[in-house]
Amino acid sequence: MAASPNDVRRVFIQSVLSRGNGLLSEKLCKTLWKKSQEIVLSVEPDLALADDEDWDTFLKNLNEALNPLNLQMRSMPDETTGRFVFSMVNCDEQGVAQLATAYTPVEIGYFKALVEQIILAPREAYSISSLAALREVSALKPKSNMSKTQAEIVLSSFVANGWLLRSRRGRYSLSPRSLLELDRYIKSTYGKDILHECSYCLGMTTKGYACKGPNCSIHIHAPCFTRYMARGKHCPNSDCQIDWPNDGAEMTPIGEAAVREGDDAKRRVRRADDASEDEEEEAVESDELEETQDPAMDVDDKDDDEDSDTPAKKPTRGSRKK
Numbered sequence: 001m002a003a004s005p006n007d008v009r010r011v012f013i014q015s016v017l018s019r020g021n022g023l024l025s026e027k028l029c030k031t032l033w034k035k036s037q038e039i040v041l042s043v044e045p046d047l048a049l050a051d052d053e054d055w056d057t058f059l060k061n062l063n064e065a066l067n068p069l070n071l072q073m074r075s076m077p078d079e080t081t082g083r084f085v086f087s088m089v090n091c092d093e094q095g096v097a098q099l100a101t102a103y104t105p106v107e108i109g110y111f112k113a114l115v116e117q118i119i120l121a122p123r124e125a126y127s128i129s130s131l132a133a134l135r136e137v138s139a140l141k142p143k144s145n146m147s148k149t150q151a152e153i154v155l156s157s158f159v160a161n162g163w164l165l166r167s168r169r170g171r172y173s174l175s176p177r178s179l180l181e182l183d184r185y186i187k188s189t190y191g192k193d194i195l196h197e198c199s200y201c202l203g204m205t206t207k208g209y210a211c212k213g214p215n216c217s218i219h220i221h222a223p224c225f226t227r228y229m230a231r232g233k234h235c236p237n238s239d240c241q242i243d244w245p246n247d248g249a250e251m252t253p254i255g256e257a258a259v260r261e262g263d264d265a266k267r268r269v270r271r272a273d274d275a276s277e278d279e280e281e282e283a284v285e286s287d288e289l290e291e292t293q294d295p296a297m298d299v300d301d302k303d304d305d306e307d308s309d310t311p312a313k314k315p316t317r318g319s320r321k322k
Contacts (some may be wrong), residue, residue, distance in 0.1 A: 008049065009062050011036035016073070016088050023162050023177045026075070026084040030055055074183075078176050079207040079255075082223025087180045102161065106144045107154050111163065113139055115182070118174055118206075119190050120268040125258040126206035127173040130155075132264040139267060171256055179204055190270065196254075199236050200224035209251035213240035222248055 015032040016024065024032070033055060041047060063072050075086045099108050113136040117128045137144065137151045146154070155172070158164040162177040179186075183204070187195060196219040198205045208221040218237045220228065225248050234241045245251065252258075 004047070006065070007040045007043075008033075008036045008058075009065055011039050012062070013066075013088070022087050022181070023175075024086045026086060029086045033058055074180055076176065076180055076203050077201050077221065077223065079179075079203070079205070079221050080223070082221065082227070085176045085180070087177055089181050089183075091184070099163070103154075103157075106140065106146060109140050109144070110136060110146065110151070110154060111158060114158070114164070114172065115174070115178070115186070116270065117267060118172065119186065119194060120270055121259075122263045122268075123258040123260065124196075124206075124210065124254045125256060125263060126254065127167070127171040127256045127259065129264045130170045130172070132267070133172050135267060167256055169256065171259070173256065174206055179206070194270075198224050200228050205254060207255035209248050210254055211235045211237065211240060211242070211244070212252050213237070213242045216240040216242075219254060225251070 012033055015036060016029075037049060041049075059073060066072055070091045072089050072091055073086060074089045075084050077083065078085050099111060103111070114128070114133055117132060117136060118126055121127060133155055134148055134151050137146050137148065140146070155164070159166045159172075162175050164178065165173050165175045167173070186204070196205045196210075196217070197203065198208065198221045199218045200220055201224050203221070205219040205221060208219060209225055210216075210220075211218040213235055216235060216237050216239075218235055218240065228236070229244065229246060232244075234243055
């Protein structure tokens, strides 16, 4: 049987799926694409690959081929480094179905509970301590028989498989893989009143800065802030436009830098009432659990991205959570 450009896509997909945590740098993706071409051309040297002659065209054609399978190859800038990362994403609205092949229903329920606490963290800290993470075991419904030791093992697995990040301070936050693969689930569950887009790249912002202007809704990743300040000096919100400092340290922090003492003493639950509107409740912590000391695990990328010059225009939304 003669080879075709479809074979390049098949080889590329196999290469992507063989990767451990499902997250790839842009540099690695392009390397796998070139290697896939070489493999197919080694079988049929005269094969014309004009349909996929550049990376953007290849990616477009790949996603068109993946549509019937409800899959997409998607990318986003890493919130910390600004470098693009890619993942093969299940477009199923249920979102957390991606975890089903590796985790039990109880463990998936535990992961969803962790995501909720991370998203609802006070002052847009978007992170929780090990203490708060382990506490979520007792909050699972129906009650599970997962022990503290088992929870520690599952937490380490979430980090090792790229679903969560654990900082050197021992705090858990959403990883680029979670933000990519669970984008629809997170947005449909928590909505725009809690989640914020970066005014520069339009990606979900769980690490970065917020404008200090009164009632200003502008949020921006740290790398995007640096790129924007190379061209602009004012808040991009037309209703604000206050002067921004050159140093992001003077901005209102989003992420772990926003954490204050006592933030993890209570768990927060967001649920729909009879009118299908969300409301937030707080329950005082009842269990005392010891902190774990797992080694820090961070996403490490080695490739650079081209900078964009102009931030995306973002409409004004509600003020930040207090």
